Amino acid sequence: MKFETIQSKSEVDQLVDFFEKKILTGELKIGDKLPSERVMAQNFGVSRSVVNNGLKELARLGFIRVVPRQGNYIAKFNENGNLETFNIIINFNGGNYRPSLLKSIFHTRKLFEDDMIMECDPDTSFVKLNLFYDKFKSEVNLNKKPEMSFDFYHELAVSSGNLVYPLLILNFKSIYLTLGKWMIQSHNLKKIENLRDYVVYYLNERDFPKARDCNDKLIDFCLSELLSDY
Numbered sequence: 001m002k003f004e005t006i007q008s009k010s011e012v013d014q015l016v017d018f019f020e021k022k023i024l025t026g027e028l029k030i031g032d033k034l035p036s037e038r039v040m041a042q043n044f045g046v047s048r049s050v051v052n053n054g055l056k057e058l059a060r061l062g063f064i065r066v067v068p069r070q071g072n073y074i075a076k077f078n079e080n081g082n083l084e085t086f087n088i089i090i091n092f093n094g095g096n097y098r099p100s101l102l103k104s105i106f107h108t109r110k111l112f113e114d115d116m117i118m119e120c121d122p123d124t125s126f127v128k129l130n131l132f133y134d135k136f137k138s139e140v141n142l143n144k145k146p147e148m149s150f151d152f153y154h155e156l157a158v159s160s161g162n163l164v165y166p167l168l169i170l171n172f173k174s175i176y177l178t179l180g181k182w183m184i185q186s187h188n189l190k191k192i193e194n195l196r197d198y199v200v201y202y203l204n205e206r207d208f209p210k211a212r213d214c215n216d217k218l219i220d221f222c223l224s225e226l227l228s229d230y
Contacts (some may be wrong), residue, residue, distance in 0.1 A: 015054030026098030144182030
C-alpha cells in the first residue's frame with residue numbers, strides 16, 4: 001500500500017479521511033491487514049499517537065477491526081457500523097463507490113422509489129412534478145442538472161403521500177447529487193432522459209405498475225453504466 005503525506009490542521013481527521021476513502025472505493029478490501037502503527041506513523045510523517053487515535057476512531061465507526069496481539073484489519077462496516085457510518089457513506093465524495101456498495105445503494109434506491117410510485121393515488125396531481133422535469137430537460141447547464149434531478153425525485157416522494165419518503169430522500173440528497181453528477185456529466189444523458197420520459201408518461205397516465213417498471217429500467221441502466229467504469 002502506498003501512503004500519502006498528511007498535511008492538515010487535524011492530522012487525526014486526515015488519517016480517518018484517508019482510510020475512509022480507501023475503504024469506500026474498494027482500494028482496501030474487507031479483511032485486509034493494515035501495517036503496524038509504527039510503519040504507518042513513519043509513512044504518514046506523524047506521531048504514533050495520531051495513528052493510534054485515528055485507528056480508534058475508525059474502529060468506533062466500524063471500518064477497522066482490532067485484533068489484540070495480531071493487528072488491525074478492514075472490518076465489515078455494513079455489520080459493524082452505526083448511523084455515523086451511514087452518514088459517511090451518504091456524504092462520501094472522495095471517488096467512486098466500491099462496486100458492491102454501489103450495487104447496494106442502487107438496490108435500496110429501487111426499493112423506495114418503486115414504493116413511492118406505487119403509493120401514488122390515481123387522483124394525485126403531478127403538475128409540480130412535470131414542471132420539475134420540464135426544467136430538468138430544458139436546462140443546458142449540465143452542472144445544474146443533478147440538483148434538478150434530485151428535485152424531481154423529492155417531488156415524487158411528496159406526491160406519494162407518504163410522510164416519511166420526502167424526509168428519506170432529503171437524507172439521501174448527497175448520494176443523488178453525487179451519482180447524478182457522475183451520470184449526467186459522464187454518460188449517456190439522452191438515454192437517461194428517454195427512460196425517465198417513460199416514467200413521467202406512465203405517471204401521468206396513472207399506470208403506476210408501468211411507471212415503476214420503467215423506473216427500474218432507468219436505475220438498472222444507470223448502475224450498469226457506472227459499473228462499466230470499473
